[in-house]
Amino acid sequence: MTLKWLLVRRITLVAIACLFAGSLIAIYRVSSIAKHQNEVLAQSVSRQLNLQLLRIDTMLDIPKRFPDWDLVTSYAVQPGQCVQLLKGDGTEWRSSCSGIDTVSNPSPQWFIEAYKYFVGGEMLASRPVSYRNTVAGSVVATFNPAAIASEMWHTIAPVFGFSALLVAVLCIVSYCVIDRALRPTTVILDRINRLARGDLSSRLPAFRLVEINRISEVFNALVADLKQTSSERAELARRLVDAQEQQRRHIARELHDEIAQQLSALNALAACLRMAVQRDATELEGEARELEDMASSLMVSLRKTLTYLRPQEIDDLGLLPSLEGLVATYNTEAKGRTRYTIQASGDIEDLNSETRAHVYRIIQEALNNAAKHANAQNVKVTLNQICNAAGENIELVVTDDGMGPVRDPKLKTFTGSGLIGMRERVLALSGSLDAGPRAQGGFGLHVLFPSHANGGAA
Structure with a gap:
């Protein structure tokens, strides 16, 4: 992956993370509002029923009218919200719920299921109904999870759409800006590749960005030093090989002038000795012939050594x-x-x-x-x-x-x-x-x- 795409990808991930964080904040806000509405509703109904108990105690109302639920239903109940009056044993006494409009304000089923799985709960709020330390029951206000999920969806859906468009625009703008900013890296990579292939003449131009221009200056200085070092190394290698060749030439000359002449003389003496013993001492003819063969073999070995040390044919034949x-x-x-x-x-x-x-x-x-x-x-x-x-x-x-x-x-x-x-x-x-x-x-x-x-x- 190139540096350009790496930066664009990271910017995109940061933007998506910000979008996700914003969505979580919106979800938390909707949940907080729903919980607050339940608490307000439960508190209002509880206060109203407690007031009715007070009127009954002061003979301003009759006990059989408790609870006066018609008065409770006059309170504004939000869509998907329910208010219940529970007896002391927990059984339902009275209840009132508001339906959910799933036609005009639909929300995706997957979002509702995701809310139930990750958040869940009905944002329950409970308040007691009592008078003079006697508990008559409790008021419980809840929200249907589907209603809360629908409210959350309609809160964050516009944000999602706008944010997706914003992320897309941000990616395009980031790509163009980063592409322009990193355009000098194409030249830098080209010069580095040329240097890797052994082209010590490659140099980087000056750039407007201070950091990249510093890279250019250091690269050019290093290449200049490398070129000088390579030149010095090549000169040192040339001198070393030159010394080796001069030593080979000297050894070859010494072998040719000294050892070769002596071996030639030894070979001639061995031949004369062999012819002499053929006439006077035939029993020594084998040793004389062996001596002559040894001298001839040494001449062949010396000739090979001289050829290895300094082939004369290079100068004579080409x-x-x-x-x-x-x-x-x-x-x-x-x-x-x-x-x-x-x-x-x-x-x-x-x-x-x-x-x-x-x-x-x-x-x-x-x-x-x-x-x-x-x-x-x-x-x-x-x-x-x-x-x-x-x-x-x-x-x-x-x-x-x-x-x-x-x-x-x-x-x-x-x-x-x-x-x-x-x-x-x-x-x-x-x-x-x-x-x-x-x-x-x-x-x-x-x-x-x-x-x-x-x-x-x-």
């Missing part, structure tokens, strides 16, 4: 041939269990050497994760250059149809040293990375970064 060679290597190692493919479009080779190295590393790590964890039959790498209003971007997508890595249920994102390393490289490229299960099954990695990103030295 990014796409290097990636095709990488995919071919994984296909060879998979031995048909998994099929790796790559598809590229756009001017991928126009990327600077640093960015190409980062792209190679990201794809290398993604394929490595797929080979270790996905248990997939197909792994596809897509590398495209996208040109739109936002500029030129590089989109990298790696998908598989396997199980994907297991996510820690306590975490909201997928973690691991591989993904952390990829995030650092993407951050250094001023890009974004999304990784997670796909709706159609398998796991997907999506990377987007500007074509002219400052990737740092590789």
Whole structure:
């Protein structure tokens, strides 16, 4: 529910509560009036009968005329009101009632039943009839509950109609006023959503309302700080990745210049030793051949390590041939269990050497994760250059149809040293990375970064 409708609903509920409270006050007032009328009637009849007893005692009247009920009936009795004279034992002596006009002034039956259920009672009023401490009876005045309910209905019905119209008008006016007052929130939500999508250029305009304008000022300040912090973080990540690549390059150079040369010499010496023992000491030929095989195996392992540390093909052949060679290597190692493919479009080779190295590393790590964890039959790498209003971007997508890595249920994102390393490289490229299960099954990695990103030295 939006804030606008929430406020309108609460205002409506308050208005209905006020209407209900007003109706209760009206009902209480009608009940009080009815009770007062009963008390007045009972008091008047009781006083009249007491006066008749006084006249009888003073010989001004005869006892057989008591009670003189014709005199009582001269009192104005309200519709639905009854007055009774009860004997000392509680039996009815005399009574007089006024009927109810249910034709010209009808009231809903449900309201009458509701009154009987919640209020009920006849608003009974009783007064004794006595003379010189001798009780002759009692006068009881009551109201028919239907008559009181009818009076209540005709009292509150006009209020209900007018109040319903007033509530409707109030809702419409409140909606228009609140809609106008909260119109800036649409802009605020739009900017927040843009910020959530990573658009750090989103800013809020100035507003006339002081409170909302303060939100605008704080939002703009926070976004500016976030943009600066993100820029500093990206620069720090670029330097970190740059240092890693420089360290990899240094280690690769040392291995190539020192260890590789020594292994080549060792392999040559092992071959010479094997040929020598073939002539002079044939019993040592097996050990010599084993030494030669060990040297050759070490050369192969060293070559793989050098390729992992710093693929020379990126600088010599280009990014796409290097990636095709990488995919071919994984296909060879998979031995048909998994099929790796790559598809590229756009001017991928126009990327600077640093960015190409980062792209190679990201794809290398993604394929490595797929080979270790996905248990997939197909792994596809897509590398495209996208040109739109936002500029030129590089989109990298790696998908598989396997199980994907297991996510820690306590975490909201997928973690691991591989993904952390990829995030650092993407951050250094001023890009974004999304990784997670796909709706159609398998796991997907999506990377987007500007074509002219400052990737740092590789």
